[in-house]
Amino acid sequence: MPLPPTEAQRFDTVCQFCIVGCGYKVFKWPVGRDGGPEPDRNALRADYTKPLPPLGDWISTAMHTTVTDRDGRQYNVVITPDKACVVNEGLSSVRGGGQAPTLFSPERPTKARLAKPLLSRAGQHVPVTWDAAVDLGARVVKAVIDRWGPDAVGMKFFDHGGGGGGFEANWAVGRFFFSGVGTKTASIHNRPAYNSEVHAAGDAGVAALTNAYADAELADTIVLVGSNAYETQTNYFLVHMVPNLNGSTLERKRAILGTESVAPGRIIIVDPRRTMTVATAEAAGTPDRALHLQIEPGADIALLNAISRVILDRRWHDVGFIRDHTEWQTFEAYQRSTLAVDRPLADVVNEAAKIAGIPAAQIYKAAEWVGAPKADGSRRRTLLHYEKGLIWGLKNYENIAAIVDLALLTGNVGKPGTGCSRMGGHQEGYVRPAYPGGRPALNVDEAVRRGEVKAYWIGGCNPVLTTLNAEAMEAAFKERGAPVQAVLDRTEGRPVGERVARIVDALKQGGMFIIAQDIYMTATTRLAHLVLPAAQWGETNLTSINGERRLRLYQRFMDPPGEALPDWEIMARFARRIRALYLDDNNPLMANRFLDFDWRTEEDVFIHARYQFKGDGSDPIEGYAGVTYDLLRRLGTNGIQTPTRIVNGVPVGTVRMHERGRFQTPSGKARFIPAPQPWPGYAAKVAAQRAQYPFWVNNGRTNHIWQTLYHHQHVPFYNDHNPMPHLEIHPADASKLGVSSGDLVELTNDVGRVRAMAIITDSVKRGHTFMLFGQPRGAAGELVSDHVDPTTTIPYYKGAWAAIRRIGPQPEIAKIVSFLPQNVAR
Amino acid sequence: MPTRRHFIKLGSTGVAGVLASQSFVPRTDAANPSHYPVVAVAPLKDVGPGAAIVFAYPDAGSPAVLLRLAEAATNGVGPARDIVAFSTLCTHKGCPVAFKPERKMFICPCHWSTFDPAKAGALIIGQASQQLPQIELRVNNGVVEAVGVSGLIYGRHTNLV
Numbered sequence: 001m002p003l004p005p006t007e008a009q010r011f012d013t014v015c016q017f018c019i020v021g022c023g024y025k026v027f028k029w030p031v032g033r034d035g036g037p038e039p040d041r042n043a044l045r046a047d048y049t050k051p052l053p054p055l056g057d058w059i060s061t062a063m064h065t066t067v068t069d070r071d072g073r074q075y076n077v078v079i080t081p082d083k084a085c086v087v088n089e090g091l092s093s094v095r096g097g098g099q100a101p102t103l104f105s106p107e108r109p110t111k112a113r114l115a116k117p118l119l120s121r122a123g124q125h126v127p128v129t130w131d132a133a134v135d136l137g138a139r140v141v142k143a144v145i146d147r148w149g150p151d152a153v154g155m156k157f158f159d160h161g162g163g164g165g166g167f168e169a170n171w172a173v174g175r176f177f178f179s180g181v182g183t184k185t186a187s188i189h190n191r192p193a194y195n196s197e198v199h200a201a202g203d204a205g206v207a208a209l210t211n212a213y214a215d216a217e218l219a220d221t222i223v224l225v226g227s228n229a230y231e232t233q234t235n236y237f238l239v240h241m242v243p244n245l246n247g248s249t250l251e252r253k254r255a256i257l258g259t260e261s262v263a264p265g266r267i268i269i270v271d272p273r274r275t276m277t278v279a280t281a282e283a284a285g286t287p288d289r290a291l292h293l294q295i296e297p298g299a300d301i302a303l304l305n306a307i308s309r310v311i312l313d314r315r316w317h318d319v320g321f322i323r324d325h326t327e328w329q330t331f332e333a334y335q336r337s338t339l340a341v342d343r344p345l346a347d348v349v350n351e352a353a354k355i356a357g358i359p360a361a362q363i364y365k366a367a368e369w370v371g372a373p374k375a376d377g378s379r380r381r382t383l384l385h386y387e388k389g390l391i392w393g394l395k396n397y398e399n400i401a402a403i404v405d406l407a408l409l410t411g412n413v414g415k416p417g418t419g420c421s422r423m424g425g426h427q428e429g430y431v432r433p434a435y436p437g438g439r440p441a442l443n444v445d446e447a448v449r450r451g452e453v454k455a456y457w458i459g460g461c462n463p464v465l466t467t468l469n470a471e472a473m474e475a476a477f478k479e480r481g482a483p484v485q486a487v488l489d490r491t492e493g494r495p496v497g498e499r500v501a502r503i504v505d506a507l508k509q510g511g512m513f514i515i516a517q518d519i520y521m522t523a524t525t526r527l528a529h530l531v532l533p534a535a536q537w538g539e540t541n542l543t544s545i546n547g548e549r550r551l552r553l554y555q556r557f558m559d560p561p562g563e564a565l566p567d568w569e570i571m572a573r574f575a576r577r578i579r580a581l582y583l584d585d586n587n588p589l590m591a592n593r594f595l596d597f598d599w600r601t602e603e604d605v606f607i608h609a610r611y612q613f614k615g616d617g618s619d620p621i622e623g624y625a626g627v628t629y630d631l632l633r634r635l636g637t638n639g640i641q642t643p644t645r646i647v648n649g650v651p652v653g654t655v656r657m658h659e660r661g662r663f664q665t666p667s668g669k670a671r672f673i674p675a676p677q678p679w680p681g682y683a684a685k686v687a688a689q690r691a692q693y694p695f696w697v698n699n700g701r702t703n704h705i706w707q708t709l710y711h712h713q714h715v716p717f718y719n720d721h722n723p724m725p726h727l728e729i730h731p732a733d734a735s736k737l738g739v740s741s742g743d744l745v746e747l748t749n750d751v752g753r754v755r756a757m758a759i760i761t762d763s764v765k766r767g768h769t770f771m772l773f774g775q776p777r778g779a780a781g782e783l784v785s786d787h788v789d790p791t792t793t794i795p796y797y798k799g800a801w802a803a804i805r806r807i808g809p810q811p812e813i814a815k816i817v818s819f820l821p822q823n824v825a826r
Numbered sequence: 827m828p829t830r831r832h833f834i835k836l837g838s839t840g841v842a843g844v845l846a847s848q849s850f851v852p853r854t855d856a857a858n859p860s861h862y863p864v865v866a867v868a869p870l871k872d873v874g875p876g877a878a879i880v881f882a883y884p885d886a887g888s889p890a891v892l893l894r895l896a897e898a899a900t901n902g903v904g905p906a907r908d909i910v911a912f913s914t915l916c917t918h919k920g921c922p923v924a925f926k927p928e929r930k931m932f933i934c935p936c937h938w939s940t941f942d943p944a945k946a947g948a949l950i951i952g953q954a955s956q957q958l959p960q961i962e963l964r965v966n967n968g969v970v971e972a973v974g975v976s977g978l979i980y981g982r983h984t985n986l987v
Contacts, residue, residue: 001983037983051887051981054920054936061978062955091919091937097955230938234953238937276951280938703951717955721948815900818942820931822951825938 001059002076004043005035011555012082012636014544015096016163016537017706019424020236021546022096023085023637026538026557031066031074044080055090057083062098062717067105070559077103077558085637087213087546093234095706098718102711103538104561109714112520114533115562122489125521125531130563130573132496137530138577139500140513144454145181145590147504153177154185154444154453158460161429161544163537164519165460166554167622168602171609172568173459174432176575180594184437185444185453189461192468192786193441193793197391198422200400204408205663205670207621209428211383211419212641212655213548216240217249218256218417219383220263221369225270225300225403226389227423230277231703233387236423236547237277241267245285256416257381261374268366270295270303271389272698273728273763273770276823283825291366294765297696297799298394298686299356302679303363304402306352308409309339310367317371318379318411325661326408326670334405334672348678355679357765371410381417382410388425388700389798395680396794401673408670414658421547425701429544430622431609440793445469445786449476454507459517459567460534462708464524466774468784468795471752477527480512484529487511517570520710523776534567535560541602543632545642549621549654552639553632556602568605572597603629615646617662626651685787686799693749693801695733698764699773699780700798703822708774720816725775727756729804733767734760737806742814744807747771749800752782757813758806763823769804773797861986862962862974867892870968873909878925881911883961883972884986888979889914890961891925892970899944901976903963909970911961912947915980918954932958947977959985 004027011026027043035041037048046057057080064078079099083090104113117133118125128136144152157173158165177186186194198208216222217240229237243249244265253262266289267281274292281290295303311317312335322331335341340348353360370382384407390399407413407420435441445467447453464474483506491499503513516528525531539560545551560566565573579594599605606629615625623643631651632639641653663670682690690696704721705712712718727745729737739745743758755778756771764770771780783800867881879892891914898907912932916923921936925943931950932941939952947958959977963970975985 001978003983048983050987051979052920053981054915056920056981058920058981059983060917060954060956060980092953092955094949094953094955097918097953231951238953276938283938704949717949717957816945816948818945818948818950820929820940820942820950822940824929824931824933824940826926826933826935 001061001064003035003037003048003059004076004078005029005033006041006043008035008043009557010043011557012552012633013538013554013557014162014546014552014637016099017095018093018233019427019547020087020233021162021427021544021550021552022088022092022235023082023552024079024096024099025082026555027078027080028075028557031076034076060097063100065100065103065105067103067558075558082637087239087550087637088235089239091235091239094704098715101715103558110711112714113561113564114519114521114531115564116533117563118531120485120488120529121492130565133530133532134573134577136496136499137515138574138581139496140503141181141455141574142578142581143500143504144507144513148454150182151185152452152454153181153183154187154448154456155183156187156189156444156456156458156461156463158189159430160189160426162427165426166429166542166544167431167609167624168542168605169567170429171431171605172571175597176571178433178436180575180578182436182593184435184442185447186435186437187444190466191794192443192445192788194435194437195439195441195793197396197794198400199439199792200397200673201404202664203671204401204404204673205665206404206407206413206420207657207664208422209424209547209549209621210413210421210657211548213240215383215417215419215656217244218253218381219244219265220374220380220417221266221268221382223268223270223370223382223384224277224423225304225384225386226391226393227385227387228271228275228277228700229423230280231275232425232701233423233547234703241265242280242284245281245289247285260378261376264289266369267291268293268369270300272297272765272768274823275763276703276825279823279825291362291369293356293358293362293366296355296357297698298682299352299679300390300393301395301398301402301675302352302355303358304406305338305675305678306349306363307367307370308402308406309341309345309348310364311371311409312339312341313345314367314371316373317409321411321661322408325663326672327665327667330672330674333674336674338402338405338675338678340678352678370406379411381415382412383418384412384420385423387423391422392795392797394682394796394799396789397791398675398680401675405672408672413670414656414661416656419656424547427544427546428622429542431612440791443788443793445473448473448480448512451480451510451512453512455513455515457515457517458524458528462522462524462774464527465522465708465776465779466781468781468797469751469786470779470781472786474523474527477514480510481514481527481529483509483511484513488529517567519564522708522710532570533562533564534570535564539564540566541629543606545622549642550639551624551627551632551642552635552637553629566602568599568602572599613643615644615651617645619643621657624651683787683796685785686796689749689785689801693803694767695747695802695804696768697747697771697780697783697800697802698768698798699771699800702772709776713776722772722775723813723817724757725754725772725778725780726759728759728761728764728770730764730766730768731760731762734758737804739806740809741819742810742817744810745804746807747783747802747804749783749802751785751800754778754780754782755807757810757817759819761821761823763821860974865972867911867963867970867972870904870965870970873904873970876927878927881972883911884975887987889922890972892963893925893943895930895944897944900946901960901962903965903970909963910943911963911972912941912943913959913961913975913979916954917956917958917977917980918952920980923958
C-alpha cells in the first residue's frame with residue numbers, strides 16, 4: 001500500500017453515494033513518489049511504522065487506486081474518510097470506503113466508461129465528434145419543437161445530488177428543458193412524472209429535511225418508517241443514532257436539554273422485514289428499547305393514524321403547538337376524518353391492528369413511546385423519519401400526510417431532538433427554473449408508450465431497467481426507436497439537414513428519437529440513437545447537500561475519460577447550438593429562450609443558479625444565498641447547512657428548520673392534511689394482482705451495493721456479493737417450493753417476469769419476499785404494475801405480487817456468495 | 827475525532843482456543859519462496875471438529891485464529907478441506923472480531939461487520955470494504971502451518987513490518 005507523501009495534493013470531497021454524504025479526503029501523487037511510514041514522511045502524519053490501533057487512519061486496499069490523467073501521467077489516489085467531518089467522524093461505510101476502484105482507469109474494468117459521443121448505426125454505436133453529435137441532436141430537438149411543440153420533447157433526468165447530480169448539473173438541465181425547450185413532458189430518474197416524492201409534506205408547510213443529524217443524538221424516541229438505516233443511511237445510523245441508543249449521548253442531552261428527564265434513546269422500526277437495522281438497534285441498546293413493528297404491505301397509513309388517535313385520546317398531543325403554529329380548521333378536519341374521533345378508540349386501533357398485522361398492544365406501546373410525557377412531565381422528543389417504504393408505498397400522498405400529521409400533532413418539529421424528515425436515498429442538490437406543468441404531473445412513461453414523445457432525452461438514469469412495467473418500456477423504446485434507426489442507417493453520409501428531415505418523417509409515423517447521457521453503456525443507452533459521455537464525481541467540481549442540508553464542494557481531482565464532459569457543459573453546448581439554429585431561422589423569440597448558457601466553469605453555473613435564492617428566510621431548503629466556491633473550500637467537509645440567510649452580508653446556515661415555529665405556507669402556520677378515511681385500501685389494479693398471486697414482492701436497496709451497480713458491477717468485492725438480483729424468501733415458503741439458497745427462481749405475474757437468486761432468511765414473513773430493486777441482470781420493476789397514486793402520479797413500487805417457481809441450482813454462484821443470515825448482530 | 831461516540835465493546839473474543847506453540851524463525855524452503863514466515867500453528871491431529879486455535883501471524887502484533895469448520899471451505903486444508911485461518915482484526919476499523927460457532931460467522935462488536943470463514947472471509951453484511959484477510963495454510967508432515975496472507979491486514983500498509 002503506497003503511502004501519500006507530505007507533498008501529495010489534497011482535496012476535500014464528499015462520498016458520491018448515499019444521502020449521508022460522509023466527508024472524505026483525497027490524496028493524489030505521482031506514481032513512484034510514495035511517502036514513508038514515519039509520521040513526518042506521509043501526508044496523514046500517522047505512524048505507520050507499527051500497526052495502528054483500532055479506529056486509526058488505516059488506508060485499506062479499497063481506498064487506493066491509480067489513475068491516468070489526460071496528459072498521460074499516472075498518479076496514486078487515496079480516498080479516505082475525514083476524521084474532522086462531523087457527519088461521519090472518520091467512519092466509512094462499505095460503499096464509501098471503497099470508492100477508489102470506481103474511478104476510471106484504462107487498465108481496469110472501469111475502462112468500460114463512455115469516452116466519446118456515439119451514434120447508433122446498424123446495431124452498433126460508433127464514435128462521432130461532439131460537434132456532429134450536438135449538431136444532429138440540436139437539429140432534431142428543434143425540429144420536434146417546431147413541428148409538434150415543446151411538449152413533444154420528453155426528458156427523464158436525475159434531480160438528485162452527489163454522484164451523477166448536484167446543483168450545477170441540475171441547474172443546467174432545468175434551464176435547458178424548462179426555460180429553453182419549455183416542455184411539460186419531463187420526468188425524474190426514478191418515477192414516471194415530474195413531481196415531489198413528498199407533496200404532502202410541502203402542502204403541510206413542512207420541509208422534507210427538517211432536523212440536524214445531531215438531533216438523532218438528543219431524541220427520546222427515534223421512529224423509522226420504511227427505512228433500513230443500517231444498510232441505506234449507514235453512518236447517520238451508526239454515528240448519530242446508535243450512540244443515543246447505547247446511552248453514550250446522555251451527557252450531551254443533559255448539557256443541551258437542561259434539567260429535563262433524559263434516558264438512553266428508544267427506537268421504533270416500522271418494516272415488514274426483520275432487517276439488520278432491527279438487529280443492530282437491539283444490540284446497540286437493550287432489546288426492550290427497540291420496538292419492531294413488522295407491518296403488512298400498504299398498512300402504514302392505518303398504523304400511523306391509529307398511533308395518532310391514541311395520542312389524541314390520551315391527551316398527549318401538543319396543545320400549545322397546535323394552537324399557535326397550525327391552521328385550526330385543518331386540525332378539526334384531521335380529527336374527524338383521519339382520526340375518526342366519532343368512532344371508539346378501541347375500534348380504530350383494532351381495525352388498524354388487523355390491517356397492519358400488528359398486535360393492538362404494540363400500537364398502544366408505540367403511541368406511548370412517541371407521545372407520552374416523560375417522567376418529569378416534559379414533552380417527549382420524538383424524531384420521525386421515513387423513506388421509500390412510505391414514499392413508494394400504497395398511497396404516497398396519504399402515507400406522507402400520516403407521518404407529517406403525527407409530527408404536528410405532537411409538536412415534534414423545530415426543537416432539538418425532534419423532526420419529521422425523509423431519511424433520503426441519494427443526496428440532494430435541486431435548483432431549477434419552475435417546472436412548467438401542474439399537479440398531478442403528466443405521466444411521461446405513458447406518453448412515451450402512446451407515441452406522444454417525439455424526442456426523448458434520458459440523463460443519468462436507466463429507466464429501461466428500473467421503471468415500473470419495465471418490459472413495456474423496453475418494448476416502446478425498441479418499437480418507436482426502430483423507424484428512426486432505419487432512417488439513420490439509410491441516410492449515412494447524407495448532409496445533416498437531409499438526415500434530420502428523414503428523421504422527422506419517421507417521427508411522424510410514430511417514431512421516437514432517443515438521446516441518452518450517461519457514464520457507462522446501460523440497458524437504456526443501448527437503445528438510444530445518440531449516446532453522450534458524461535464526466536462523473538471527482539472529474540468535475542460539484543456541490544450538493546446531504547440529509548441534514550449540509551452543503552459542501554466536492555472537489556475535482558482527476559480528468560474524465562476521453563472526451564466525456566460534465567452534464568452542465570453538455571446541456572450548454574446543445575443550448576448554444578439550438579440558439580444559433582433559431583437565429584439562422586430568424587426566430588429571435590425562440591433563440592432568446594436559449595440565452596445565457598455561456599458558462600465557462602462549474603462555479604459560473606453555481607453562481608448563476610444562486611440568483612434563485614434571496615437569503616431572507618423565504619428560500620426553499622436548498623437555498624445557498626451568499627455562498628461561493630471559495631467559502632466552501634474554506635469550510636471543507638463540514639460546509640454550511642442550507643437554507644442560508646444573509647446576516648450582515650454574510651451567509652449563515654440553518655441547523656434546524658421551523659425553529660421559530662414558522663412553516664412554508666401563506667399563513668406561516670402548518671397544515672394538517674386530512675385523509676378522507678383512516679385507510680384508503682388497495683386500488684383495484686393492485687387488489688386484483690394481490691388476489692391472483694401468492695407472494696408479495698417487496699423490493700429496495702441493500703447495504704453492499706449502490707443503485708443499479710453501474711460502478712459496482714466492475715469491482716469484484718461488490719459485484720461478487722450481489723452477482724445477481726436476489727430474492728429473500730422465508731424458510732417455510734422455500735421448503736414448499738423446493739428452493740435452496742442460491743437457486744435460480746422465476747417470478748411471474750400479469751405484468752412481467754424476472755429471475756433472481758433465492759436467499760432463504762427469516763427476515764421476511766411467510767408469504768412475503770424482498771428483492772433487490774435494480775440489479776442489471778433483473779429488476780423488480782418487471783413486476784410492478786403501472787398503477788400510480790392519482791393525486792401525485794407516484795407509483796406503488798412496493799406493491800407487486802407474483803408467483804414463484806424454482807428453475808434450478810447455480811453451483812458456481814453458490815461457491816462465492818455467502819448465504820449466512822444478513823440480520824445478525826450477535 | 828472518535829471519542830465517546832464510538833462504543834467499543836472489546837469483550838472476550840468468544841473463541842474457545844488454545845494458544846498454539848509458535849515458531850517465528852522465518853524458514854525458507856522450496857515450498858515457500860515468499861518473504862512470509864512459515865509458522866507451525868498446530869498438529870493436524872489436534873485440530874478436531876469445532877476447533878478454534880488462537881495464534882499470531884505473520885508476527886506477534888497480528889492476532890489470528892485457526893478454525894475447523896463443519897464443512898469444506900474455500901482455501902480450506904486438511905483431509906476434509908475444512909481448516910481455515912483468518913486475521914481477527916476487522917477490516918473496517920480494526921476491532922477484534924469474534925467467531926460465533928453457532929452463527930458460523932465472525933461478528934465485529936464495533937459496527938457489526940460479519941465475515942464468512944467458509945467463503946474466504948467474504949463480508950456477509952457490514953461496513954468493511956475489504957474481506958477479512960485469509961491466512962494461507964498448508965499441512966506439512968502432519969502439522970498445520972501458516973505460510974502467507976491474502977489481503978492487507980488492518981492497521982498496516984504492508985503485511986510484513
